[in-house]
Amino acid sequence: MSLGDLKNTKICYPENETWFICWDNTRENVMAYGSILPTQCMETPWTEVDYYDNEAEWAEVLIENGIDPFPPEPIEE
Amino acid sequence: MRRALAKSLGAVEERFVISVKTDNAGGSADNQFTIPTSTTGITQAFNYDIETSDGQIITDVTGNTTITFPSAGTYDIFVSGSFPYMYFNNGGDKLKLLDIKNFGIYALGSTSQINAFRGCGNMDITATDIGHFENVTGFGNAWQNCLSLTSFPLLDTSSSTNFQSTWAGCSSLTSFPLIDTSSGAIFGNAWRGCSSLTSFPLLDFSSSTAFSVSGLGAWGFCSSLVTFPSNAFDASSATNYAGAFSSTNLTTQSIDDILVSLDTSGVSNGTFTQSGGQAPSATGIAAKDSLVAKGWTITYTA
Numbered sequence: 001m002s003l004g005d006l007k008n009t010k011i012c013y014p015e016n017e018t019w020f021i022c023w024d025n026t027r028e029n030v031m032a033y034g035s036i037l038p039t040q041c042m043e044t045p046w047t048e049v050d051y052y053d054n055e056a057e058w059a060e061v062l063i064e065n066g067i068d069p070f071p072p073e074p075i076e077e
Numbered sequence: 078m079r080r081a082l083a084k085s086l087g088a089v090e091e092r093f094v095i096s097v098k099t100d101n102a103g104g105s106a107d108n109q110f111t112i113p114t115s116t117t118g119i120t121q122a123f124n125y126d127i128e129t130s131d132g133q134i135i136t137d138v139t140g141n142t143t144i145t146f147p148s149a150g151t152y153d154i155f156v157s158g159s160f161p162y163m164y165f166n167n168g169g170d171k172l173k174l175l176d177i178k179n180f181g182i183y184a185l186g187s188t189s190q191i192n193a194f195r196g197c198g199n200m201d202i203t204a205t206d207i208g209h210f211e212n213v214t215g216f217g218n219a220w221q222n223c224l225s226l227t228s229f230p231l232l233d234t235s236s237s238t239n240f241q242s243t244w245a246g247c248s249s250l251t252s253f254p255l256i257d258t259s260s261g262a263i264f265g266n267a268w269r270g271c272s273s274l275t276s277f278p279l280l281d282f283s284s285s286t287a288f289s290v291s292g293l294g295a296w297g298f299c300s301s302l303v304t305f306p307s308n309a310f311d312a313s314s315a316t317n318y319a320g321a322f323s324s325t326n327l328t329t330q331s332i333d334d335i336l337v338s339l340d341t342s343g344v345s346n347g348t349f350t351q352s353g354g355q356a357p358s359a360t361g362i363a364a365k366d367s368l369v370a371k372g373w374t375i376t377y378t379a
Contacts, residue, residue, distance in 0.1 A: 008369055012379055022374055032348045032374035034292075034319065040352055043365065044374035071291035 009049045012041040019058035023048040030065050033058075090206070092128075093156040094179040100149035101199060103170035110154070110173050111143040115164035118189025118215070125158035151175065161187035167196030167222070174200045180208025180230075188212055190219045191239075198224040207232050214260075215239040222246035229254055234261075241290055242266040249273055259283060265290025265317075269297045276304040283312035294320030294350060302326060303354075307334035308341070316347035327354035332377070333361035339373075340364040346372035354378055 011018070014036050022032040022044050035055075036042045052058035062069045100107040114123055127135040130153035131146055146152055161184055165171040174197045184190065190210070194200060195218045211233040217240070220226060226247045234240075235257035244250065245266045251273045258264075259281040265288060268274065277296070288295040295318075296302055302325045322335065332351055337360065339349065347368070356378045357365065365375050 031346075032319075034348075034350060034374075034376055036376060037352055039378055040376055041379040042374070042376040043369050045369055045372055046374070069292060 007047055008043055008045055009047055010041060010043040011036060011049075011051070013038055016053060017055075019052040019055055021050045021052075021058065021061060022046040023050070030062065030067060033062060033067070033069065090179045091157065091181045092179065093160055093181045093183040093208075094177075094204075095154050095156075095174060096151060096176040096178060097154060097170070097173045098151045098175050098199070099146055099173060101170075101172045103173045104168070105143055105170055105173075106145075107149045108146045109143050110146075110152070111170050112138075112141060112154075112156075113164045113166075113169045114141050114160075115162045115166075115189075116140075117162070117164075117191075119161040119187055120212070121159050121161060121186030123159055123161070125156050125160040128155040128157075129153065130155075153178070157182065159186060161185060162190065163193055165194055165197055166192035166218075171196045172199050176200065177202045177204050179204045180206050180232075183208045184213060185209035189215045191215050191217045192221075193219045194223060195219065195221045196223075198222060201225050201227055202230055204230060206230075210234060212236055216243045217241045217263075218245075219243050220247060224248055226250055228252060229256075231256060234258060236260055238262045238284070240264050240267045242269075242293075244268050244271060245293075246270045251275070253278060255280065257281065258285075262286045263290070264288045264295045264315075266293040266297075267295045268299060269293055269295065270299070271296075271302075272298060272300045274299050275301050277302065277306065279306040279309060282310055282315075285310075285313045285315045287315050287317045288321045289317045289319040289348075292320050294318065294323055296321055296325060297323040297350075299325050300353065303328055303331065305331040305335055308338050309335065310338040311341045313342050314344055315342075316344055318347060318349040320350050322349075322351040322354075324353045325351065327351065327378075329355040329358050329361070332357045333364070336361045336364035336368065336375075336377075340367045340371075344371075348374050349376070351377045 097110045105111045255278040297320045
């Protein structure tokens, strides 16, 4: 499935901060992630989008997929 | 080896000159200051002489050295010879350094300034010269968390590919100069938390590949940032702008200009975040729509 085949996903003005994970159509790869504030909209071409009202649950899913959403401050050496 | 230590009247100051307050917190005693060095990325060895404002002369130093003063206080330290890299890395006597008064010979023979002045929270830079940064390829973390830094000099940064976290946390910076970033690829976290910046210059991001690292965006939490130039990202190939403009205070014109510039870049499959500030106008929304059609995930103030 190409991007052109996808319908956009859009969410605006959630009542509370809402965390999201965008997956590709196989749901095997995380394509984007973040959070949406009550003053924001998020729009993506990906249709497989999961929403979380609990940041810890969101983080757990990301970590299970090899992404640490709370990495330590990057330090270069 | 003995060099001419004293600056002659009217001559250009070629020494690296710093001011230190010895009884600020640090790793050395209250009447001492330790000069930290690193040999990573240097192309000429340390071999320097020191003169201090209380009249001490120390010659032929080849690495770290601790200067002992007669009593606690504020002193100037004049360094001549070969001194490519001061390396605090958030430790040692970082809080004792008050001012870089002159760069002079500093950074000559250096290709790395990574972590150099990181954590020097009491340091300002009043130097009006530009040192010898022309061969430095990495400035990562170099001035991170320099909380007292109010302005930044127009150093030669033209060779640097890496600006990751370089000025992050410099919360007193009120302006930023038009430095040469034409070789810069990595800008993640570069100005994050520079909460006193209100505007930003049109830097050259033509070599850029990322404006976020681990979700920490380049201008995130620049909470006073209102104005951002148009066309900034036209020539960029970066896709990662996650958190790049989180918790900023951008005007509609600025967020429009950013979204239009991202669209102009023609890059696909990116991620972009804006929060705080004003929402984009129809112009910005059209650019956002175009970006989403190219695979971008856009989170924006609405």
